[in-house]
Amino acid sequence: MSDPLSPIFAALADPTRRAILSMLLEDDMAVTDVAEPFQMSLAAISKHLQVLADAGLISRERRGRVIWCKLEPDALKAASVWMQGFGQFEPVDLDALERFLETELRDDSDEDVP
Amino acid sequence: MSDPLSPIFAALADPTRRAILSMLLEDDMAVTDVAEPFQMSLAAISKHLQVLADAGLISRERRGRVIWCKLEPDALKAASVWMQGFGQFEPVDLDALERFLETELRDDSDEDVP
DNA sequence: GACATATTCAACCATCCGGTTGACGATCGC
């Protein structure tokens, strides 16, 4: 794998996929359950999950007829670490964190969970 | 601006653009000088700079006939802060930082600066 | 075995993306 960062950032560039990651942060989920809040087809969600898996951001494991999706934080960490190479970002600014999580939440509900 | 993060991550998803950001980290640069190390046309670099500017990652200022490009760290910070919403990433792991910066550098030279 | 559920595959479509080339608009030096 010669350029691991590009697929990671590309995967993060879609609000649906970021919403999926947020959901998986809470708990592992079956594909059907991941798809439930969105208004697009199950096949579309399946493709999004494939993109996330290709980027290494999630893994999928079949248990019975259900496939469980699980967050794989290492890939995200790689991207996070690359960003910190740009220095000057104080590790965590809680005010900014709060503001941006709010923004993200509002965007997700506007665009993906009507 | 309803979804600031998507254009930022999309901008970061291209190794040429990440290389440009790294160059601008050192110093402000004219468009022509940004383009010099790459083997693609000036117009292509100009488009990359437009993508970075649209994402808020850089700003451009005309001085005489030269346009100076300058890093705008706030946008990158927004993305970085979003990532830290996924918690569990110790602020800076210097070993990982070094490894990934090396990887990034090698990738850039393979793909963009032959 | 028959049927229902969970997920992916395949084909298709519209749009976006990254690159090219050539023309164009500004600005500098003479």
Added chain:
DNA sequence: GCGATCGTCAACCGGATGGTTGAATATGTC
């Protein structure tokens, strides 16, 4: 004013992306 330099614009091209629908594959249940 003229020619050279800096940078963008416009049109084009091939390939990726994000979505759809319908068929196919697995697995669990009866």
